[in-house]
Structures are given as structure tokens and as C-alpha cells.
Amino acid sequence: MRALTVIAEMGTGGAESVVADLAGHLVATGHEACVASNGGWRADALARIGVATLAIPLRASGPTQFARAVARLRRATAARPVDVVHAHNVRASLAAHLGIRAGRRWRPPLVTTVHGLADGDYTRAARLLAVSDLVVAVSDDVAARLTAGGLDPARLRVIENAVPSPVADPAVRAEVRAELGLAGESRVALCVARLATPKRIDLLLEAWGEVPDATLLLAGDGPDRAALERRATPLGDRVRFLGERRDVGRLLSVADLVVLPSDREGLPMAVLEALAAGVPVVASAVGGLPQLGDDAVELVAPRRPDALAAGVRRVLDDPARRDALVSAGRALVEQRFSSARMQSDYESVYEGVRKGARPS
Missing domain, CATH: 3.40.50.2000 (Glycogen Phosphorylase B;)
Structure with missing residues (x-):
């Protein structure tokens, strides 16, 4: 499987930590992984363990940078198609859909993880996330807010974040x-x-x-x-x-x-x-x-x-x-909240959307 992850940046935040965990696991288990982002120290660390990285200007706001990010995704995936796309939060999902799927005969499935939004943004997010085949919420609270905003519960799954076990010194x-x-x-x-x-x-x-x-x-x-x-x-x-x-x-x-x-x-x-x-x-x-x-x-x-x-x-x-x-x-x-549990849950999601199913 070749998986492409799209996220605004790869710095110190929690969503970036989840991306690093999942991408590293994919490579370690024999799959191909690419992370498209505005870069950051976590992207550099992933590159050192064999995860491909793609620079896209998704961190900056405004339509010009967004259009450039979409164009960069389109060029990269035209040369080498992917099997599944995993975007984090709404803007990355829109860029992934427009850059990788829109207007193409081959439309790889798109999974979106929502890590949390401002209270007033859930209704708009639920509408925009119609582009995703499956939406993952990181907590029951996020899932309930997306559902209240109009997202079909059948297109929603909760996968809680996880952390690796620390080594005490x-x-x-x-x-x-x-x-x-x-x-x-x-x-x-x-x-x-x-x-x-x-x-x-x-x-x-x-x-x-x-x-x-x-x-x-x-x-x-x-x-x-x-x-x-x-x-x-x-x-x-x-x-x-x-x-x-x-x-x-x-x-x-x-x-x-x-x-x-x-x-x-x-x-x-x-x-x-x-x-x-x-x-x-x-x-x-x-x-x-x-x-x-x-x-x-x-x-x-x-x-x-x-x-x-x-x-x-x-x-x-x-x-x-x-x-x-x-x-x-x-x-x-x-x-x-073990990494193994989170990795297994996302593997199930990837397998399900690739088969055209939406895991319950």
C-alpha cells in the first residue's frame, strides 16, 4: 500500500505527533508512506527513517498558497498514484480532494481526521467534509459536535489519539x-x-x-x-x-x-x-x-x-x-491509548475504505 498524508505542517503539535507515529509504523511494516506538509522538524525526522516527504505551502493562509498546494499535490500524484489519502483537519482535506481526486478517473479514498475545531466551525466543517469517504474524530466530543453539525454518523468513526510508552531515565x-x-x-x-x-x-x-x-x-x-x-x-x-x-x-x-x-x-x-x-x-x-x-x-x-x-x-x-x-x-x-491500538484502528480504516466499505 502507498499512503499519502496531508497536513498543514510537521512541527511540535499533537496532530503532527499522530502523523509521525502512523507514517513511521507504515514504513516499518513494509508499506510506502509520504507526508505532504509545509515541513518542520518532524518531517525531517521522518525522512531519516524512510518516509517520503513532499513540500506544499499549506500552512500559510490565503487562496494563492492554497492553490499552489493543490497544484503541487496534483503534479506529485499524477507521476505516482497513491492507494489511500489521509488528511488532517478540514483545509488539508480540501487540498487533498482538489489536488489528488477531482477530475481524475482514479480517485483514491480520502480519510479525514478531525482533531478539534472552534465551537462555531463544526457545521461548516461537516458540510465541507462531504469530500471525504470517512471522517475520524479523535474523541466522542468531537464526533458529537460533527454529528450535530450535520455529518452523517455512518461516515464517522472515533479513533482516540495515542502515545508511545516512555523510557524512564x-x-x-x-x-x-x-x-x-x-x-x-x-x-x-x-x-x-x-x-x-x-x-x-x-x-x-x-x-x-x-x-x-x-x-x-x-x-x-x-x-x-x-x-x-x-x-x-x-x-x-x-x-x-x-x-x-x-x-x-x-x-x-x-x-x-x-x-x-x-x-x-x-x-x-x-x-x-x-x-x-x-x-x-x-x-x-x-x-x-x-x-x-x-x-x-x-x-x-x-x-x-x-x-x-x-x-x-x-x-x-x-x-x-x-x-x-x-x-x-x-x-x-x-x-x-497505546500506539499499537491506534495503529491497528487506522489500518482497519485504510483497509475498509480501499474496499469501498465504511468500518462501523
């Missing part, structure tokens, strides 16, 4: 603490998120004033960084902006908890990675996060800095609660 903790200048055994919270409005880092900074004796590490970049840095000035060195990082696993080794205050989420990889690494999570009860259960995640009311601060303090100050979250989180990942 006790020496890394001391090494990373030294690199970051973290004194002694001071308590550390980690937030891995794009510095943009839906992630509500502004709310987290407001809450942090009510969390004494703890350092907040912000791993990520985005359009709101400068404004957030100004807002964090009164908190001094208790807040560190680390920029975009490729070593989230190393950062997790020094974290006493992971915090995610988002307004909306699908099923965030940062949370699953924390659970797999044995790091307790405090997160807004939005999107697919409540489905993880409050025994595995400290769920707090969204858009409320007081609730967020209270949740963080509860986990930091109560060793029994922290240990219970760690135990339940690891068990949850083993049961539901």
Missing part, C-alpha cells in the same frame, strides 16, 4: 533541572501549548499568583507570546517561557504536574504524554478531557482562574491525590 531529571536553573527540589508545573487565545495561558498566569512556591514552565510559542510575557512580569522567575521545544519528554521528567487551561480541546497529546510518563494533570473539563475521568485527571471548571489555582494546589499539596492520579493515569494509557 532517572538521571535526566537532575540534568534538566540544572539546565533550567531550577533550585533544589522546588515544585514545577509544565504547560505544553501553543501561545494562542484558545489555550488560555492568560488565565493560567492569573491563576499562578495564587500558587505559591512553584515554578511554571511554558513550552510553546505563538502569536500571543509577547503579550503573555508582559503579563507575566509581576510573577518574576516563577514563570519561564521556554519557546517551542522538541524535548517534551525531558521536560516531563522535572514536572510535578502538567496543567492545561484551554477553552477547547479534542484529545490533547500533551495530556496523554503526561499520563504515560506518570505526571499528574490538571486540566479544564472541555472537549474530550472529561472522558478520561476525574480519577485520572484533576478536572477543573474552564475559564475560572480560581478553580484552576485550586486544582493545581490540590495536586501539589496532597501526595495521596497525586499518587492516585499517577496510578490511574498510567493504567488508562495502557488500556486505551
Whole structure:
């Protein structure tokens, strides 16, 4: 099988992590895989293990860049047809349909994974995703929103994201603490998120004033960084902006908890990675996060800095609660969120759409 994946870019985000996992698995099991994107460090890493990459200008907004991406896909697949196309989110799906399928006698099946959208975008997405043979939602919440927006449930399947099992190395903790200048055994919270409005880092900074004796590490970049840095000035060195990082696993080794205050989420990889690494999570009860259960995640009311601060303090100050979250989180990942399970589910989807069937 020759599979082509289309995604805006291949940087640090959760969707990119899923693409890297699936593409690497395809190559390892004897298939051909190509990832078309605007590039990024994950694309470079995939190329080193035998995954083909195709540069398309899909990250930039506007019709000109979109048209160029479509033309590049059309040229590439005219020279070498593919057996299945897997797009991530709506814009990539439209580019894939127009570039690879429209006007051609051979129309390879198109699968779209929706990782999460703004609340007001689901109706439009449901309409536009008529171009896809099958739509995959990463959580029941995303699936319910797409269905409410008008997508036929018969064309929809839920496949939850997954993470590989981490390899623990006790020496890394001391090494990373030294690199970051973290004194002694001071308590550390980690937030891995794009510095943009839906992630509500502004709310987290407001809450942090009510969390004494703890350092907040912000791993990520985005359009709101400068404004957030100004807002964090009164908190001094208790807040560190680390920029975009490729070593989230190393950062997790020094974290006493992971915090995610988002307004909306699908099923965030940062949370699953924390659970797999044995790091307790405090997160807004939005999107697919409540489905993880409050025994595995400290769920707090969204858009409320007081609730967020209270949740963080509860986990930091109560060793029994922290240990219970760690135990339940690891068990949850083993049961539901293994890479092997996700890879098998997508293999089933690819096989089904290639046969003209829509798996139930």
C-alpha cells in the first residue's frame, strides 16, 4: 500500500505527533508512506527513517498558497498514484480532494481526521467534509459536535489519539533541572501549548499568583507570546517561557504536574504524554478531557482562574491525590491509548475504505 498524508505542517503539535507515529509504523511494516506538509522538524525526522516527504505551502493562509498546494499535490500524484489519502483537519482535506481526486478517473479514498475545531466551525466543517469517504474524530466530543453539525454518523468513526510508552531515565531529571536553573527540589508545573487565545495561558498566569512556591514552565510559542510575557512580569522567575521545544519528554521528567487551561480541546497529546510518563494533570473539563475521568485527571471548571489555582494546589499539596492520579493515569494509557491500538484502528480504516466499505 502507498499512503499519502496531508497536513498543514510537521512541527511540535499533537496532530503532527499522530502523523509521525502512523507514517513511521507504515514504513516499518513494509508499506510506502509520504507526508505532504509545509515541513518542520518532524518531517525531517521522518525522512531519516524512510518516509517520503513532499513540500506544499499549506500552512500559510490565503487562496494563492492554497492553490499552489493543490497544484503541487496534483503534479506529485499524477507521476505516482497513491492507494489511500489521509488528511488532517478540514483545509488539508480540501487540498487533498482538489489536488489528488477531482477530475481524475482514479480517485483514491480520502480519510479525514478531525482533531478539534472552534465551537462555531463544526457545521461548516461537516458540510465541507462531504469530500471525504470517512471522517475520524479523535474523541466522542468531537464526533458529537460533527454529528450535530450535520455529518452523517455512518461516515464517522472515533479513533482516540495515542502515545508511545516512555523510557524512564532517572538521571535526566537532575540534568534538566540544572539546565533550567531550577533550585533544589522546588515544585514545577509544565504547560505544553501553543501561545494562542484558545489555550488560555492568560488565565493560567492569573491563576499562578495564587500558587505559591512553584515554578511554571511554558513550552510553546505563538502569536500571543509577547503579550503573555508582559503579563507575566509581576510573577518574576516563577514563570519561564521556554519557546517551542522538541524535548517534551525531558521536560516531563522535572514536572510535578502538567496543567492545561484551554477553552477547547479534542484529545490533547500533551495530556496523554503526561499520563504515560506518570505526571499528574490538571486540566479544564472541555472537549474530550472529561472522558478520561476525574480519577485520572484533576478536572477543573474552564475559564475560572480560581478553580484552576485550586486544582493545581490540590495536586501539589496532597501526595495521596497525586499518587492516585499517577496510578490511574498510567493504567488508562495502557488500556486505551497505546500506539499499537491506534495503529491497528487506522489500518482497519485504510483497509475498509480501499474496499469501498465504511468500518462501523
